[in-house]
Amino acid sequence: MKNSNSRKIAKNVLDLEILALKKLRNSINKIFDDAVNAIVNCKSKVVICGVGKSFLIASKVSSTLSSIGCASFSINANECSHGDLGSISIKDVLIIISNSGNTEELKPLIQYANRNKINLIGITSKKNSVLYNASDIKLLIPEVKEAGLSIVPTSSTTEQIALGDCLAIAALNKKKFSKKKYKLLHPHGSIGSQLKTTEDLMISRNGIPFINENSNMKSAINLITKKKLGILIAINKEKLTTGIITDGQLRRANQQNKSILSLKVKNVMTKNPLSVDKDTLAVKSLSIMSENRITSLCVHKNNNKRRTIGILHIHHILSANIQ
Numbered sequence: 001m002k003n004s005n006s007r008k009i010a011k012n013v014l015d016l017e018i019l020a021l022k023k024l025r026n027s028i029n030k031i032f033d034d035a036v037n038a039i040v041n042c043k044s045k046v047v048i049c050g051v052g053k054s055f056l057i058a059s060k061v062s063s064t065l066s067s068i069g070c071a072s073f074s075i076n077a078n079e080c081s082h083g084d085l086g087s088i089s090i091k092d093v094l095i096i097i098s099n100s101g102n103t104e105e106l107k108p109l110i111q112y113a114n115r116n117k118i119n120l121i122g123i124t125s126k127k128n129s130v131l132y133n134a135s136d137i138k139l140l141i142p143e144v145k146e147a148g149l150s151i152v153p154t155s156s157t158t159e160q161i162a163l164g165d166c167l168a169i170a171a172l173n174k175k176k177f178s179k180k181k182y183k184l185l186h187p188h189g190s191i192g193s194q195l196k197t198t199e200d201l202m203i204s205r206n207g208i209p210f211i212n213e214n215s216n217m218k219s220a221i222n223l224i225t226k227k228k229l230g231i232l233i234a235i236n237k238e239k240l241t242t243g244i245i246t247d248g249q250l251r252r253a254n255q256q257n258k259s260i261l262s263l264k265v266k267n268v269m270t271k272n273p274l275s276v277d278k279d280t281l282a283v284k285s286l287s288i289m290s291e292n293r294i295t296s297l298c299v300h301k302n303n304n305k306r307r308t309i310g311i312l313h314i315h316h317i318l319s320a321n322i323q
Contacts, residue, residue, distance in 0.1 A: 013147040013154060020155035021162055023142035028166070034137050035121050036170045039070055042119075044091035046072040049080070051105050053153050054097040054160060061095075061164030068172040069181060077105040085112050095121040097164075099141075099156045101129025110134045123163060125156065139163065180279070193322050198285050199278035201320055202299050202310030203229070209311070210235050213242050213266040217253075220245060220265050231296045233308050234269045240306040241298060243269030273298050275305045276312070286317045 039046055046065055050058040055076045062074040075084055077096075085108070088094060094113050098106055101124030113120045114134055122135030125143045132138050141163060144155040171177075179195055209227040211220055213234040224232050224247055234243040245268055253268050254260050260268075275298035276285050285297055299310035 016147045017158045020144040024159045039171045042093040046093045048074045048095045050097040051077045057160045064168040080109045093119045097123045101126045101131035196282045198280045201316040202312045204310040217263045218261045241308045243271045244273040245269045275300045
């Protein structure tokens, strides 16, 4: 019975938070556009402030904004009265998050912003609050029922963090912030791995095992042994890719033809090899390899599939922990 009651409570909490999100969704209006424009057009930093749990949410929202190229940091209103006001400049955009909008610690910060004409975005649920009245851009979130004693911040904090995500993603789209740009700010971790491109992992320039299609197979065998990649890229006199040879092909050709050394590369190679653009995500390249049961791909750029600029081997992908 106790476990059953806990599950019932959990579902009730979620129901209240889902209801809060639905109310928030219906409250989004033109003022939201103004807030997004202020963030995107900010020439300095987006400073996000709160007290207590709202400060923790401010830190998360700030981190998300920074990750999409909007320079941002969070600040605790408790510290502002002890010198941290100096970290906010007149060119910044200041976002203050407070459910009541009347928290005492916020008042010096609000006064400082108004006195210095700092663009202030207020996120609050109280229309008659100090924060709402003092803000240049007023984001009014719906008043909602909290879960647990009806006072524990739950539904309201869910609204706050969700609205922060909305602002960040809307700013991302308005800035036309691409996955390629996002990758530059996330070089490590699981996100970094997901965003690695073929170009990040490929062998390029002098590392590419090129061989002329008219070369004999003796030269091909010597080169594939030297390069230790298990693959050669056949090119013509214009240095355009015409085919590939793998060590597997060499073994099969040797079994089928006793005079393999007298053959030319173009007599053994596979024509029109698969090639991917250098900006293709590495995980996509791995999928292409799996679907075609191959271990290497040619790499090109600008849709010029016949001019190989790199070689991607499955070992390069797996070594980067991409699956």
